[in-house]
Amino acid sequence: xxxxxxxxxxxxxxxxxxxxxxxxxxxxxxxxxxxxxxxxxxxxxxxxxxxxxxxxxxxxxxxxxxxxxxxxxxxxxxxxxxxxxxxxxxxxxxxxxxxxxxxxxxxxxxxxxxxxxxxxxxxxxxxxxxxxxxxxxxxxxxxxxxxxxxxxxxxxxxxxxxxxxxxxxxxxxxxxxxxxxxxxxxxxxxxxxxxxxxxxxxxxxxxxxxxxxxxxxxxxxxxxxxxxxxxxxxxxxxxxxxxxxxxxxxxxxxxxxxxxxxxxxxx
Amino acid sequence: xxxxxxxxxxxxxxxxxxxxxxxxxxxxxxxxxxxxxxxxxxxxxxxxxxxxxxxxxxxxxxxxxxxxxxxxxxxxxxxxxxxxxxxxxxxxxxxxxxxxxxxxxxxxxxxxxxxxxxxxxxxxxxxxxxxxxxxxxxxxxxxxxxxxxxxxxxxxxxxxxxxxxxxxxxxxxxxxxxxxxxxxxxxxxxxxxxxxxxxxxxxxxxxxxxxxxxxxxxxxxxxxxxxxxxxxxxxxxxxxxxxxxxxxxxxxxxxxxxxxxxxxxxxxxxxxxxxxxxxxxxxxxxxxxxxxxxxxxxxxxxxxxxxxxxxxxxxxxxxxxxxxxxxxxx
Numbered sequence: 001x002x003x004x005x006x007x008x009x010x011x012x013x014x015x016x017x018x019x020x021x022x023x024x025x026x027x028x029x030x031x032x033x034x035x036x037x038x039x040x041x042x043x044x045x046x047x048x049x050x051x052x053x054x055x056x057x058x059x060x061x062x063x064x065x066x067x068x069x070x071x072x073x074x075x076x077x078x079x080x081x082x083x084x085x086x087x088x089x090x091x092x093x094x095x096x097x098x099x100x101x102x103x104x105x106x107x108x109x110x111x112x113x114x115x116x117x118x119x120x121x122x123x124x125x126x127x128x129x130x131x132x133x134x135x136x137x138x139x140x141x142x143x144x145x146x147x148x149x150x151x152x153x154x155x156x157x158x159x160x161x162x163x164x165x166x167x168x169x170x171x172x173x174x175x176x177x178x179x180x181x182x183x184x185x186x187x188x189x190x191x192x193x194x195x196x197x198x199x200x201x202x203x204x205x206x207x208x209x210x211x212x213x214x215x216x217x218x219x220x221x222x223x224x225x226x227x228x229x230x231x232x233x234x235x236x237x238x239x240x241x242x243x244x245x246x247x248x249x250x251x252x253x254x255x256x257x258x259x260x261x262x263x264x265x266x267x
Numbered sequence: 268x269x270x271x272x273x274x275x276x277x278x279x280x281x282x283x284x285x286x287x288x289x290x291x292x293x294x295x296x297x298x299x300x301x302x303x304x305x306x307x308x309x310x311x312x313x314x315x316x317x318x319x320x321x322x323x324x325x326x327x328x329x330x331x332x333x334x335x336x337x338x339x340x341x342x343x344x345x346x347x348x349x350x351x352x353x354x355x356x357x358x359x360x361x362x363x364x365x366x367x368x369x370x371x372x373x374x375x376x377x378x379x380x381x382x383x384x385x386x387x388x389x390x391x392x393x394x395x396x397x398x399x400x401x402x403x404x405x406x407x408x409x410x411x412x413x414x415x416x417x418x419x420x421x422x423x424x425x426x427x428x429x430x431x432x433x434x435x436x437x438x439x440x441x442x443x444x445x446x447x448x449x450x451x452x453x454x455x456x457x458x459x460x461x462x463x464x465x466x467x468x469x470x471x472x473x474x475x476x477x478x479x480x481x482x483x484x485x486x487x488x489x490x491x492x493x494x495x496x497x498x499x500x501x502x503x504x505x506x507x508x509x510x511x512x513x514x515x516x517x518x519x520x521x522x523x524x525x526x527x528x529x530x531x532x533x534x535x536x537x538x539x540x541x542x543x544x545x546x547x548x549x550x551x552x553x554x555x556x557x558x559x560x561x562x563x564x565x566x567x568x569x570x571x572x573x574x575x576x577x578x579x580x581x582x583x584x585x586x587x588x589x590x591x592x593x594x595x596x597x
Binding site for chain 2: 045153154155156183184185186187188189191192195210211212213214216217240250251252253254255256257258259260261262
């Protein structure tokens with residue numbers, strides 16, 4: 001059997017300042033993501049959800065705990081170039097802001113080709129063919145290949161960011177608030193695109209979000225976080241319809257629906 | 268939509284920036300009313316002109332921007348006011364709350380100094396009673412130990428707390444109208460619901476009119492009395508919030524409603540609006556939504572949009588008699 005795409009065990013990230021008690025950004029977080037599974041990490045600001053994504057990507061090191069991507073242990077102290085690259089071909093990330101995640105001076109074709117040639121030894125024409133199929137996969141016209149990011153809309157840029165991430169043929173895609181900055185009518189398009197890609201490939205998603213209303217659309221399991229700790233972890237369906245924890249209920253109650261009575265609390 | 272005497276009446280508001288070659292149109296034809304004590308949502312996607320419209324209402328745009336149409340607040344015709352009267356209007360009758368409280372507040376001045384700043388030029392200003400009022404407002408917006416907050420700097424408060432400070436400061440002015448421009452977009456969901464509750468309470472308490480600008484149609488439906496939907500710098504629909512979800516009048520509203528992911532149900536695919544939202548300056552003649560509209564006919568691209576009263580609301584759609592209302596979104 002193929003190894004599990006994502007294993008995170010007992011992750012912790014602690015910050016210590018002299019004279020202060022240690023601050024946990026992430027504390028004792030464990031989960032797995034199976035092949036083809038889409039898991040949501042939801043929480044408010046300061047919940048540690050982005051820190052977890054960055055630890056999985058190797059952008060930040062955990063204070064303790066371990067991460068394995070498709071059976072490869074991630075080492076955080078001076079990983080070799082080879083190791084970084086082999087993990088890079090397994091897990092890729094799409095960021096929230098499509099305006100800052102692409103190089104403003106790099107044409108779309110170059111941005112995608114760069115990733116293809118980094119991971120695969122292909123001839124020029126093969127690279128071009130692969131790029132075309134990636135652009136098609138994310139619903140973009142071949143013509144935008146020669147454009148610069150500033151010539152594209154936010155939705156188009158986010159599609160480019162997704163195409164670029166897929167160029168590495170990863171087993172896992174980490175989506176950090178990837179639809180949060182998009183307009184209402186564009187968000188639905190990108191959510192559909194993510195569903196399409198998952199249907200065609202056996203890719204796993206880690207979908208990081210503060211917005212519970214999109215979860216049913218794209219995820220199978222949900223991990224709710226607060227102040228760096230796991231609050232609830234289960235099937236998305238279950239978590240949304242029968243939340244076990246008070247905090248999850250509070251998050252659900254905060255979603256505006258007709259007849260909604262927003263609640264006041266003192267702070 | 269035309270009631271005898273709305274507190275705020277915005278008619279055919281347009282904003283353009285003259286350029287060397289060609290004027291850039293930012294707002295083309297925005298219309299809405301706000302009654303006393305009413306909360307109206309101005310809903311649109313990026314570039315639709317919602318924030319520019321709000322700023323144009325108070326003439327807060329750079330001097331080279333050309334604003335046309337009419338804006339009435341109370342009995343004042345805002346676009347015709349002289350400097351002194353305009354300042355009075357901004358000082359006494361209208362308060363604004365913005366998306367990012369941290370960007371709005373002066374980081375090197377204490378909360379208290381920020382709150383009292385706008386009052387000090389009023390005739391008969393009394394520092395002691397102003398301070399007492401400010402503390403009362405801070406308590407009213409749910410901040411504990413107002414005395415302490417009053418003497419704190421902005422960096423010592425969280426985003427949600429700062430937004431409360433801004434609301435307290437807005438209420439301190441005793442305005443008749445509050446313009447809230449995406450006041451909860453930068454906040455967490457649980458904080459969002461608290462801030463909305465606060466705005467709602469203040470509106471009831473002081474009979475305030477509120478213009479609530481947002482990109483979040485669900486939030487507007489849940490909190491507003493009426494909603495004006497704008498697209499490419501035009502009001503395309505204006506209706507009671509309680510009706511808009513069940514019976515949208517414009518195909519754009521219908522499309523937005525259909526494209527919402529639902530908490531309650533799982534759809535394999537969301538119905539989407541093809542293409543992307545356009546800004547006012549990108550639309551030439553004809554209905555700006557026609558290229559994305561599922562109901563468009565060839566004639567629509569030549570039809571000059573006009574907002575007409577329709578079924579208790581208003582709509583700018585050539586085919587309204589045939590297709591509106593459009594039934595439940597999704």
